[in-house]
Amino acid sequence: MANRVKEDEKNERIIRSLLKLPENRRCINCNSLGAQYVCTNFWTFVCTTCSGIHREFTHRVKSVSMAKFTSQEVSALQGGGNARAKEIYFKEWDPQRNSVPDSSNVERLRDFIKHVYVDRRYTGERSFDKPSRVKMGETEDPSENRRTDAYQGGSRSPSYEDSYERRYSRQT
Ligand SMILES: [Zn+2]
Numbered sequence: 001m002a003n004r005v006k007e008d009e010k011n012e013r014i015i016r017s018l019l020k021l022p023e024n025r026r027c028i029n030c031n032s033l034g035a036q037y038v039c040t041n042f043w044t045f046v047c048t049t050c051s052g053i054h055r056e057f058t059h060r061v062k063s064v065s066m067a068k069f070t071s072q073e074v075s076a077l078q079g080g081g082n083a084r085a086k087e088i089y090f091k092e093w094d095p096q097r098n099s100v101p102d103s104s105n106v107e108r109l110r111d112f113i114k115h116v117y118v119d120r121r122y123t124g125e126r127s128f129d130k131p132s133r134v135k136m137g138e139t140e141d142p143s144e145n146r147r148t149d150a151y152q153g154g155s156r157s158p159s160y161e162d163s164y165e166r167r168y169s170r171q172t
Helices: 002-019 048-056 071-079 081-089 106-118 142-152 158-171
Strands: 037-039 044-046 061-063
Touching (some): 037 048, 044 048, 044 081, 071 081
Antiparallel strands (some): 037 061
């Protein structure tokens, strides 16, 4: 029994020290100061708001101050944490193009968490297949869009045809 208590104390000490690291002090998702929860799916430190959203996605969340952590969890956290998770889930994150939602905007935060951890949009994995041909706004060079317009010689909407066809095939 005494050993168990000692182990708990040790684990708590380690978690607290991990929480003091600059990368773990802030919520990995919304960057707000004072991360108080651990998401054990990704071994990240998150704020109260984000912990609630993670739960909505059935991710497991533990409170640093309330929950007990096993030694396995502690060593996983030591090997994980926000810096490591950023290398995985934010690998292709471009701060020039994308912005981190702030913690007051729950709607955006929910979308954001879905994109990052559920859709894994920024992990650089091939498994996420972007429908690149459909996405029009992706082109960096605006002159390209103008050229395509000129070729088509008018305002024919390709998306109309697209959705018509899909509707049609569903009926048959
Ligand atoms: Zn947060």
